Amino acid sequence: MTSQCPAPRREEELVLLGHGSGGRLSAELLDTLVLPALDGHGGPLEDAALLPGHPELVMSTDSFVVSPLFFPGGDIGSLAVHGTVNDLAMRGAWPVALSVALVLEEGLPLSDLRAVVQSLGKAARAAEVPVVTGDTKVVGRGAVDKVFVTTTGVGQRPGALRPSAALARPGDAVLLSGPVGLHGTTVLSTREGLGFESDIASDTRPLHRLVRALEPLGRHLHTLRDPTRGGLAAALNEIARDASVAVEIEESAVPVPQQVAAACDLLGLDPLVVANEGCLVAFVAPGAADAALDAMRSTPEGRQAVRIGEVLAHGPRGRVTLRTLVGARRIVDMPLGEQLPRIC
Amino acid sequence: MTSQCPAPRREEELVLLGHGSGGRLSAELLDTLVLPALDGHGGPLEDAALLPGHPELVMSTDSFVVSPLFFPGGDIGSLAVHGTVNDLAMRGAWPVALSVALVLEEGLPLSDLRAVVQSLGKAARAAEVPVVTGDTKVVGRGAVDKVFVTTTGVGQRPGALRPSAALARPGDAVLLSGPVGLHGTTVLSTREGLGFESDIASDTRPLHRLVRALEPLGRHLHTLRDPTRGGLAAALNEIARDASVAVEIEESAVPVPQQVAAACDLLGLDPLVVANEGCLVAFVAPGAADAALDAMRSTPEGRQAVRIGEVLAHGPRGRVTLRTLVGARRIVDMPLGEQLPRIC
Incomplete structure (x- = not known):
């Protein structure tokens, strides 16, 4: 706001698509903004985290925003199960429970929602992991693109594997x-x-x-x-x-x-x-x-x-x-x- | 598609804002569409679910889509911590770990994101619960309204309380x-x-x-x-x-x-x-x-x-x-x- 500071103001920087890419920009956002605010430990960023006090349990979360919702080989529902099951598996864990949080756009055909949720349920059964809890929010048209799904999983490590x-x-x-x-x-x-x-x-x-x-x-x-x-x-x-x-x-x-x-x-x-x-x-x-x-x-x-x-x-x-x-x-x-x- | 079926086709029904209200429409959506697809147990819907095989642990998830992001007394970051901590507490549990999944809109000022994440971190510290894992996705302008936050918590029940x-x-x-x-x-x-x-x-x-x-x-x-x-x-x-x-x-x-x-x-x-x-x-x-x-x-x-x-x-x-x-x-x-x- 003053003329004494000609350098670009960091506060005016914007979120870019690349910040969600899983690449260098993502890592930078994590390292400079997210982890410091959340007391990130600075150690390796694993696919799933150990649960404090329960070393045999791990936890992982992912939001799924794939577009289109349905594609050859899968859809956002099956993807949301597989993505989280796999993040747990990368720590050597077997999935114990999933939670599912849906954010829906007003006006989404219920038939699309049904197809997504049925696919999610089918994928969970095939992976032998129960969906134990969930949440559903609806926002007005244009506030979200159709459906976003966030799955969180808890997994148990049998002890044989401790990959990192x-x-x-x-x-x-x-x-x-x-x-x-x-x-x-x-x-x-x-x-x-x-x-x-x-x-x-x-x-x-x-x-x-x-x-x-x-x-x-x-x-x-x-x-x-x-x-x-x-x-x-x-x-x-x-x-x-x-x-x-x-x-x-x-x-x-x-x-x-x-x-x-x-x-x-x-x-x-x-x-x-x-x-x-x-x-x-x-x-x-x-x-x-x-x-x-x-x-x-x-x-x-x-x-x-x-x-x-x-x-x-x-x-x-x-x-x-x-x-x-x-x-x-x-x-x-x-x-x-x-x-x-x-x-x- | 045929003229033999004059009744409104269920498949043409749409998601309404009321489906996310926590009221009767929400319950109907859960009972008729979500829970059947996910093998919902039909028992009472609690604020948090027991973790299979770990009766002392409970799990809860919520997506936060509040608008505006900042309001007197709080913001989406603190709300996302309190909402999930409280859902665990309603089962008599103390929070052990939180996960945080962010969906960001391209073009969001980084200063807003920083304020949200810092508030989230502060609220988690005040509640004495670590954020152990997370995810960040970015979608194009107009595909989400600024920031949505999904927090999932695991809580431990000391055994004294078993409210339901x-x-x-x-x-x-x-x-x-x-x-x-x-x-x-x-x-x-x-x-x-x-x-x-x-x-x-x-x-x-x-x-x-x-x-x-x-x-x-x-x-x-x-x-x-x-x-x-x-x-x-x-x-x-x-x-x-x-x-x-x-x-x-x-x-x-x-x-x-x-x-x-x-x-x-x-x-x-x-x-x-x-x-x-x-x-x-x-x-x-x-x-x-x-x-x-x-x-x-x-x-x-x-x-x-x-x-x-x-x-x-x-x-x-x-x-x-x-x-x-x-x-x-x-x-x-x-x-x-x-x-x-x-x-x-």
Whole structure:
């Protein structure tokens, strides 16, 4: 308000779409604004948090704002269950209970609401987790786009697995449970009517049974993460940062379905930054890699599991690199902002 | 689509503002659409649910969509903490952990977001509950109105108290911890610029310490409920329904601040249906009523606690009546729909 301060005033800055991308802008918003206000601990940001006083229980929450509500392979209801079940599973937990909070737009057809809630209930039953409580708010037309769903889950860790983003170690094998890019390209193609959606479908599905299949690995399983917003690039960068290690993956080893590659070509997107909702990356001790791959492949969700890289013994900490098909190396950066808004 | 079916097609029905009111339309939506899809148990709908396998833990979730974001006495951040802490407290639980999910509108000033999150953090610290995990999504301009906040809480019951809406019994004294109508009239007056907001403020505050003060009552404390959406009328009707009892209150005993009465007169509102965010009703065994009132009045939150009525020994089950100042009786109905949208 005074002329003594010519620098741009921080208070005039605005929320950008990129602040919700799961990339660098998201991390910055968290680090500079949200976590300081909420006494964030400054440790690794995990997919789910330990419940104070109950070390066997973890808790995770996610708001789902995907547009459109329905897409090949899923809808906002099933996605809201899978997303939260998977965040719990990435800490080695089995889901115990879900809560569901709906915000509805006045004028939404009840048939759409019914379809969403029925899909949500079906997905919860399929994942064997009860929805124990919920909330429904309605706001006027234009105050929300159709339906937003927030699911929160509590999960129980059986004790065998204690994966954490901070536990990746040099020498670890980097495993991927399935192909990447399906969810993001399907939602985007459906929303924009690009036509790819007739050939591809979201990979949305629960991963807790896949994680349970990994229990025999015990503490040899160091880290799990599902590469959702920001894709594989964001997931690997988070792990590299939190564990302070150098990760290298082989371009030729990362399974990218042909239709995903075609859609990404058209859109100028790197498949590595496209959101997934039904695969995970696992960092395991080198001696346990084959057993982990066998365990993953024994489940429907992990049938196409592959080894895509490793944690380098020597390398720049916090960095992710890709060895290309022709043998060159390039840095896989943390995505900056929002390439695919409202993808989950 | 055929001419053989002249009746209005259910599938063409739309979500109405009243479906989020906490009144009869809300109950109908829950009973006919949401709960069947989610395998709702059909029992009493409590403020918080027991966590399967962990009978000492309860869970509750709420989305907050209040407009405006800031109002005398509070804001969406503090409200989101108090609302969830209080839902846990109504089951006799102390909050153990909160999760926070934000949906932000592109273009929101970061200063507003900072103010909301800082208030949320301050309220959580004041309530002595950690925010353990969260999520942030950003949607395009017009896809959400500024900020919606969903908080989910897990609470622990020390064992002394096991209140439930189903446990109210004939003869119970009905106690109210403080005056009614402040939150709803404050938010509405602020939003519409009615002018009352200069003299009144929301009662938003955490009630878990007040509930802890009631622990010596043990099982003599039958039922707790905080009369939020739908106000005292909805809370008493829910209890009358779930416990299958007749509740009668004295009009003269219900404390309605003068400014609330004036605002309600102007707006044609019954103060009994206006939302509160800082008081509770308690149903206690008749012999324990005085001790309960003393305990409540020993806390800052319950200083103005009063006895407002009783559960009738004989009376129509599920019905709430009011004895008016002139001695007549009138039925206090469950509010139908939405009189005060986006109040919490």
